[in-house]
Amino acid sequence: MQLIDGKATAAQIKAEIAEEVKQIVENGGKRPHLAAILVGHDGGSETYVRNKVLACEACGFKSTLIRFEDNVSEEELLAKVDELNRDEDVDGFIVQLPLPRHISEQKVIEAIDYRKDVDGFHPINVGRLSIGLPCYISATPNGMLELLRRYGIETSGKHCVVLGRSNIVGKPMATLMMQKAYPGDCTVTVCHSRTKNLKEICRTADILIAAMGQPNFVTADMVKEGAVVLDVGTTRVPNPAMKSGFKLTGDVKFDEVAPKCSFITPVPGGVGPMTICSLMRNTLLAGKKAIYG
Amino acid sequence: MQLIDGKATAAQIKAEIAEEVKQIVENGGKRPHLAAILVGHDGGSETYVRNKVLACEACGFKSTLIRFEDNVSEEELLAKVDELNRDEDVDGFIVQLPLPRHISEQKVIEAIDYRKDVDGFHPINVGRLSIGLPCYISATPNGMLELLRRYGIETSGKHCVVLGRSNIVGKPMATLMMQKAYPGDCTVTVCHSRTKNLKEICRTADILIAAMGQPNFVTADMVKEGAVVLDVGTTRVPNPAMKSGFKLTGDVKFDEVAPKCSFITPVPGGVGPMTICSLMRNTLLAGKKAIYG
Numbered sequence: 001m002q003l004i005d006g007k008a009t010a011a012q013i014k015a016e017i018a019e020e021v022k023q024i025v026e027n028g029g030k031r032p033h034l035a036a037i038l039v040g041h042d043g044g045s046e047t048y049v050r051n052k053v054l055a056c057e058a059c060g061f062k063s064t065l066i067r068f069e070d071n072v073s074e075e076e077l078l079a080k081v082d083e084l085n086r087d088e089d090v091d092g093f094i095v096q097l098p099l100p101r102h103i104s105e106q107k108v109i110e111a112i113d114y115r116k117d118v119d120g121f122h123p124i125n126v127g128r129l130s131i132g133l134p135c136y137i138s139a140t141p142n143g144m145l146e147l148l149r150r151y152g153i154e155t156s157g158k159h160c161v162v163l164g165r166s167n168i169v170g171k172p173m174a175t176l177m178m179q180k181a182y183p184g185d186c187t188v189t190v191c192h193s194r195t196k197n198l199k200e201i202c203r204t205a206d207i208l209i210a211a212m213g214q215p216n217f218v219t220a221d222m223v224k225e226g227a228v229v230l231d232v233g234t235t236r237v238p239n240p241a242m243k244s245g246f247k248l249t250g251d252v253k254f255d256e257v258a259p260k261c262s263f264i265t266p267v268p269g270g271v272g273p274m275t276i277c278s279l280m281r282n283t284l285l286a287g288k289k290a291i292y293g
Numbered sequence: 294m295q296l297i298d299g300k301a302t303a304a305q306i307k308a309e310i311a312e313e314v315k316q317i318v319e320n321g322g323k324r325p326h327l328a329a330i331l332v333g334h335d336g337g338s339e340t341y342v343r344n345k346v347l348a349c350e351a352c353g354f355k356s357t358l359i360r361f362e363d364n365v366s367e368e369e370l371l372a373k374v375d376e377l378n379r380d381e382d383v384d385g386f387i388v389q390l391p392l393p394r395h396i397s398e399q400k401v402i403e404a405i406d407y408r409k410d411v412d413g414f415h416p417i418n419v420g421r422l423s424i425g426l427p428c429y430i431s432a433t434p435n436g437m438l439e440l441l442r443r444y445g446i447e448t449s450g451k452h453c454v455v456l457g458r459s460n461i462v463g464k465p466m467a468t469l470m471m472q473k474a475y476p477g478d479c480t481v482t483v484c485h486s487r488t489k490n491l492k493e494i495c496r497t498a499d500i501l502i503a504a505m506g507q508p509n510f511v512t513a514d515m516v517k518e519g520a521v522v523l524d525v526g527t528t529r530v531p532n533p534a535m536k537s538g539f540k541l542t543g544d545v546k547f548d549e550v551a552p553k554c555s556f557i558t559p560v561p562g563g564v565g566p567m568t569i570c571s572l573m574r575n576t577l578l579a580g581k582k583a584i585y586g
């Protein structure tokens with residue numbers, strides 16, 4: 001069994017990006033600039049955005065954090081999106097989700113210029129991903145692809161089972177794993193809450209991607225000997241023994257599943273750190289105008 | 294075994310559309326208008342476009358056929374697309390594919406205003422389909438959904454196996470069959486040229502969708518007793534006994550597979566007629582500005 005060290009891989013990628021940014025700036029190029037809009041004071045969102053700002057620093061990017069209170073109107077938020085769309089210094093930007101209920105997330109996402117949509121949530125980027133065209137791939141699937149790539153994990157002809165059909169993980173990951181490419185060329189099965197014989201299907205997986213957000217859902221009896229297991233779950237399970245008061249818990253019962261795997265990601269330190277790293281990679285692409293010119 | 298009669302279903306839907314158009318026009322509304330651009334004289338394309346024009350007539354739509362010779366420049370073609378985008382009388386339009394090699398199909402598709410893209414090939418429509426937002430669903434998948442709906446075929450929790458990963462059939466059909474909706478809520482497996490154990494996987498399918506374009510590929514030993522089989526294949530296999538010189542041949546060996554099925558589509562007369570019908574449904578939606586206002 002080999003542990004897939006997402007933390008170390010992410011650190012390495014950030015170092016590579018920092019080196020490239022240094023070269024760009026030395027050659028008179030522009031330092032990539034990521035802006036983030038944060039609405040309200042949700043604990044999770046605060047943490048994510050803080051980590052994104054820190055990652056920008058590690059990569060040598062310029063970053064701008066724009067804060068709104070919970071009671072910001074949709075109109076004000078859309079006006080800021082419009083401003084960032086037109087700001088030539090901003091290469092890419094994100095609006096941290098979730099948003100307060102009185103604001104339509106979809107409307108905000110669609111208001112972002114797709115050429116600056118480094119989260120890859122705009123329908124144009126989602127559509128181009130599906131078609132197989134260059135685009136901003138959303139962070140979590142992109143992070144998993146990079147782990148497969150960096151660990152040299154064979155994918156062609158393998159059976160990849162994706163647990164979960166969310167728009168930001170399950171569906172794009174399924175699309176990417178079936179594409180004619182490496183990583184890809186997998187036979188892909190997508191399972192979800194309505195799936196029957198879930199255990200049986202999981203046991204046929206060469207590559208199992210757990211993304212339902214159900215802590216410890218995947219048990220040893222659901223995993224084939226030698227499988228590759230990527231765990232996207234990051235549920236905060238209350239735990240008074242932890243300083244934070246919770247324990248970040250994956251969808252996979254790691255202790256019993258790991259011994260059966262050829263490769264497995266831990267939680268934390270697996271897929272998670274790669275997610276912000278993917279955002280950094282997209283920001284670098286945006287800064288270089290590599291995808292949309 | 295029940296035969297799914299795509300021809301009769303398509304005729305019924307066209308009659309329903311014609312009735313609705315009659316009402317719209319009687320109430321002072323606008324007759325839906327579909328324009329089609331045809332480049333060159335490819336036999337298949339000529340047939341498809343002719344059938345689309347005939348279907349428009351049957352539905353009471355206005356239709357406009359715009360022809361270019363094979364040597365039309367990409368620039369000229371794009372200028373016509375732009376003209377149709379701006380023509381307020383045209384509700385929707387299509388550019389019949391394939392295009393000559395000197396023209397980028399993707400460039401042409403992306404030049405079409407997505408609000409008039411009744412083929413559903415524009416990245417915005419593809420992306421919205423993936424996200425689960427209202428959009429123009431491409432014709433072949435949409436036709437199959439309608440057959441499942443009209444024949445009241447249960448889909449929730451079923452295992453749907455899709456053979457083929459094309460952008461216009463396999464991928465969107467997989468996405469639609471896994472969505473939280475009816476038809477949908479299937480566990481979905483996508484197989485393709487790199488798939489191992491293809492026969493074995495097919496045998497687990499409650500709903501089998503054959504869309505690889507390999508005549509008679511699916512044999513009786515690949516189909517579970519009671520399965521629903523939808524055959525998208527329409528390969529023209531040379532046959533001197535036919536007046537046309539060819540026989541339209543599906544991906545399914547119908548004679549031996551049909552007895553095992555609960556439902557099956559024949560070729561011709563199954564999925565095929567529904568395809569143009571779906572285009573008509575999208576054109577009606579475009580005429581009513583039902584999706585993008």
